[in-house]
Amino acid sequence: MLLVFALLFAACSVFVKGFSSWVNMESILLQVSTIGMIACTMLFCLAAGAFDLSVGSVVACAGVVAAMVINKTGSVSVGVLSGLAVGAVVGLSNGLLIAKGGVNALIATLATMQIVRGIGYKVNDGKSVGVINENFFLLGNTYWAGLPVPVWIGLGCFIVFGFLISRTIYGRNTLALGGNPDAARLAGIATDKIKIIIFTLQGVVAALAGIVLCSRMTSGQPTVAQGLELDVISACVLGGVSLTGGVGKISHVISGVLIMGTVRNAMNLMNMQSFDQMIASGLILLVAVGFDRIKQRGSGR
């Protein structure tokens, strides 16, 4: 799929006005940094044969909580840690429900998605929380070595999780778990522990994304990131991660996220109506998955 992205990029550079400017490139990278971060951990989730619909709610809730704690304590670090803690707790709960409680992942995270979204609204009566501490804005709005900090964070996630999935036992065991859970268990893989770690990590990363977003917007808003989970899963699938589990590389995530970002950006530059954009996004996902099916059939499955 990296090839598809390259072709797409080339096509857009030629046909879409305003596409190939440095400012626009930066804009794309910034846009995809949120989805990109969470897609790294969603990769593990899908590779293990599971689902996580709660990430959007965690993004929102963590942002709100971080903002409130920063305002109340005057400390950026305490606020950030509180936000991350929210993510960790939600992720851990998901992991325990699914691994130990035996609840279907889709259902469990569907439930936590609602619960956490509700909590995000409740903690400040549904109002957004404007952050007064200007030091906090540095996280989302400054540059480092020519690129916005959120982009570097996203890049960092790609590197870390890319390494984890392909070069560590934890990553390979995740794929074994998704590829055949019974065989993985009999081979001595601690399947419950891995699931719990996957969901907890995902909670933390989603929270981080939420905190960065909060910093960029200078306020914690309980309404953000609705439907983000579907975007993240689409990006992964678009890039080649299998929904049934056992198949997934970081290159899949990178290509999926970049393709999605490029397409959205191009559609904006072409001044497409948002309704048309929705239709187009859906069609592109279908085409990409169809393309993947054909490729799979060709490899003799």
Added chain:
Amino acid sequence: MPTRLVFDSVTKEFPGVRALDGVSFTAEGGRVHALMGENGAGKSTLLKILSGAYSPTAGLLQIDGTPHVFADTAGALAAGIAVIYQELFLVPEMSVAENLFLGHLPAKGGIVDRKQLRAEALKHLAWIGEEIDPDTKVGHLPIAQRQLVEIAKALSRGARVIAFDEPTSSLSSREVERLFAVIRDLKSRGHVILYVTHRMDEVFAVCDAVTILRDGRHIRTFDTMAGLTVDEIIRSMVGRDLKNVFNYSPRPHGACALAVQGVTGPGVTAPVSLQVAQGEIVGMFGLVGAGRSELLRLIYGAEERKGGTISLGGVVSDHTTPRAAINSGLVLCPEDRKRDGIVPVLSVEENINLSARRHHAAGGFVLNTGWERTNAEKHVASLGIKTATLATAIGFLSGGNQQKAILARWLSERVKVILLDEPTRGIDVGAKSEIYGIVQKLAASGVGVLFVSSELPEVLGLADRILVMRGGALSGEFNRGTATEESVLRAALPGGN
């Protein structure tokens, strides 16, 4: 009028491998034609071409003189071909009658005509002389009867060529006899019957001709069983003489490696106690459903024990998970390799290294790719695992090679006791012999071996001591020197002694 099936220079190529190479032979109607060969010889591929699941790269089939190349399975069905696989393609939740007429239920104006459905079903079931209530859910029938329903379904579609793929692996001996009776009846009606099997006794019991494939090529077709010996068949299959498949040699036994005391749990009705010494090979025989696999799983910790203790090397072990067992040196090679053994999408290399890699990882965390490659290469070579590359997904390998890879997985670990559940099921004679050698070498190095097998010759040929299970409890124990086929079998049969 007997049908005639001709395979004419059938070739099938996949990327990187030629599964079939110009296979030509004739199967006459009114005869049972065995198709034999080592795993990877091409039997399954040939059946898939027959059924239309694959299209040949070159060559064609001829049925009664008409050439055929099927684009899909519907074409094969229409031409009168039916393949009865081990995994029966019936819908468990639907009734026998509904399964028989799957896709073409008798209907009046779009609504299923239940009365006619039942009547037609009874008619077809009568063809195979089977008294099954057509309204029974297929899922409630024992495998043997489901198989007969499959045959009836094939006949109802006008099949003239019926191919069986290892049909008896899950059947009791009485059910096997029933199946043979049905097959002989089909034979007398002029159908072409193809019979794929590894079991020599069955070939001589029910077949009239034998075709042998090796490495995708047709080696020989014996048109008559008269004067044919097992040795000759084996020689054609492996290309060499296998005088003694087991090559058994005794070895010294050490201290007790595994002691099972009073273990009970799902599938084990009476407390089981047994011991395996270092260097000893204990074979466990029994009929399907006797509880042997369940016992192994309880010992391993894959299922929760209700009662009893397990001791490894004299020390009581409270392992309750496979992981804990492996850490104590106790490993299990499961019965169903597809469901419980391999991770199909991962490579051969990863499947072999799946458990042991953590001992060699940097910081217990980061993969040691050098070790992984070397370890995989070592075992692929020493066990003779046939695979295009180490990176090939293991799902593409034949059953026998998959089994070897799983053995390699455990040979990569520090093993004190190994539990093997039907280690040579679905594996050809040549590979079986290799596995027997590996097991004996393992035992000679001080490992305690407990293996479950449904093949009496295998248990008698490989084990130092034989245990028999019946109805969830131990029913007999024999030493190698004094055990006979009759005495062991009697201990396994309900009401035997």
